[in-house]
Every structure is written in structure tokens, then in C-alpha cells.
Amino acid sequence: MIGKVKERRVFCHPVLGKQDPKKRKLKITFDGKVIEALEGETITAALLANGIRVYRKSIRYGEPRGLFCGIGQCASCVMTVNGIPNVRTCVTPVKEGMTVKTQSGRGRREKR
Ligand code: FES
Numbered sequence: 135m136i137g138k139v140k141e142r143r144v145f146c147h148p149v150l151g152k153q154d155p156k157k158r159k160l161k162i163t164f165d166g167k168v169i170e171a172l173e174g175e176t177i178t179a180a181l182l183a184n185g186i187r188v189y190r191k192s193i194r195y196g197e198p199r200g201l202f203c204g205i206g207q208c209a210s211c212v213m214t215v216n217g218i219p220n221v222r223t224c225v226t227p228v229k230e231g232m233t234v235k236t237q238s239g240r241g242r243r244e245k246r
Pocket of ligand 1: 201212223
């Protein structure tokens with residue numbers, strides 16, 4: 135996946151603005167797997183760049199949900215970030231060492 139990262143990056147975001155592709159590389163953990171992200175990009179941008187398109191499972195039927203509005207107006211991209219559920223990952227910037235997990239249903243706060 136790393137070989138195709140550049141092709142899938144979000145370089146212009148409607149809320150966060152233009153992204154510099156030469157920014158510092160960070161490591162975040164998604165469902166226990168370490169992936170690469172660029173400083174300043176959103177969590178979903180980093181996940182998309184790594185080929186990850188499912189961010190949560192729907193409350194009623196447990197169906198996979200991905201990016202929908204991309205500007206923080208729906209709840210399609212909510213995930214558990216650093217143990218906190220319902221984080222809108224399409225408008226949340228990545229931070230070094232961040233832990234991101236696929237959320238099922240309404241999500242639960244994790245104990246630290
Ligand atoms: S995709 Fe709609 S809030 Fe993130």
C-alpha cells in the first residue's frame with residue numbers, strides 16, 4: 135500500500151485548506167496496524183491514502199460506513215480515537231502516535 139500512498143492523498147480539503155505533500159511523516163495506529171500519515175492531514179485522509187475506506191459499522195444493521203460529506207456535517211466517519219468514541223475523523227488532524235479504531239454502533243469510551 136505504501137507505494138501508492140501519493141496517488142490517494144487529499145491535497146486540498148474544503149475545511150482545512152491546501153495540504154503540503156512535503157510535510158513531515160507521522161506514524162499512527164489503525165486497528166492495531168501502524169500506518170503512515172502526513173502532518174496536518176485529517177485522519178480520514180491518512181486512512182484513504184493507505185487504502186482504508188471503512189470507518190465504522192452502522193448502529194442498526196452493523197453495515198460498513200465510510201466517508202460521506204468530508205466536512206464534519208454528518209456522522210459517517212466517526213471512529214474511536216485515543217479511546218474516545220464518536221470523533222469526526224474527516225475534520226480531525228492526525229497527531230504522532232494517535233490510536234484510531236473502527237467504531238461499532240454508538241461506540242464506548244475505552245478505559246485508559
Ligand atoms: S464524513 Fe461527514 S462528518 Fe465526516
